Amino acid sequence: MGALTRQTGAPFTAVNWQPDVTQLLDEHHLVAYSGVAQRRLHFAASLGQFLESQQHVEVCSFYGRHITDLESFCYQLERAVPGSPLERTLEGPTGVVSLLRQRQTVGMRPPARYRYYIWHDADVLVRHEASLFGELIDAMMGVAAESEYASNDLLLIHRCVFVGGPVLDAYADNPRGQFHRWLPDGHREPFWQAVTGLERPPVLRFQIDLLGK
Numbered sequence: 001m002g003a004l005t006r007q008t009g010a011p012f013t014a015v016n017w018q019p020d021v022t023q024l025l026d027e028h029h030l031v032a033y034s035g036v037a038q039r040r041l042h043f044a045a046s047l048g049q050f051l052e053s054q055q056h057v058e059v060c061s062f063y064g065r066h067i068t069d070l071e072s073f074c075y076q077l078e079r080a081v082p083g084s085p086l087e088r089t090l091e092g093p094t095g096v097v098s099l100l101r102q103r104q105t106v107g108m109r110p111p112a113r114y115r116y117y118i119w120h121d122a123d124v125l126v127r128h129e130a131s132l133f134g135e136l137i138d139a140m141m142g143v144a145a146e147s148e149y150a151s152n153d154l155l156l157i158h159r160c161v162f163v164g165g166p167v168l169d170a171y172a173d174n175p176r177g178q179f180h181r182w183l184p185d186g187h188r189e190p191f192w193q194a195v196t197g198l199e200r201p202p203v204l205r206f207q208i209d210l211l212g213k
Helices: 018-024 037-052 070-080 096-101 123-149 166-173 191-196 208-212
Strands: 029-033 057-063 114-120 157-164 203-207
Touching (some): 018 037, 018 203, 029 037, 029 166, 037 057, 037 114, 037 157, 057 070, 070 096, 096 123, 123 157, 123 166, 123 191, 157 166, 166 203
Parallel strands (some): 029 157, 057 114, 114 157
């Protein structure tokens, strides 16, 4: 990441860091972690505001403090991504994966080229139901890879930013977690690997505290 100008004051000494972090999202999803809640909040809110200021961009924010099961995730997803009615299931023609694939334009505006998902407090669901968290991030990153490598539709780049504390960092450090591999599919090749040709989802870990030094 490029050099960061410094300033006094909390929560970060670095300023103008948002373009550098956005550049990391060119090729990767991001797991951003810190043990300091105020730094996590400022990072996610400031990055989201910066991304929204860019052209041809959609930003979908998930407020993880209120996501503890599939129902509460779907409640937020259907308010972030307009589309068909969403059933409380991952698969199927009206499930989570189907809605993530959808794209709508408003009026005369050109279709978005980038869609960023910012999941605040992602570690809440890790604590409540780590297996469901793995299934959801597998779906989000899988749809992103499919859109980029296996779709004939107009390209829409999906990127995920998962923000949380030590619990999220520990999950991201686990080589058996879904940040390191696609969800296994029985005895067959993982579905998203078969569809996209990618052996694993492209994910970077980012220590938010580095912006405060």
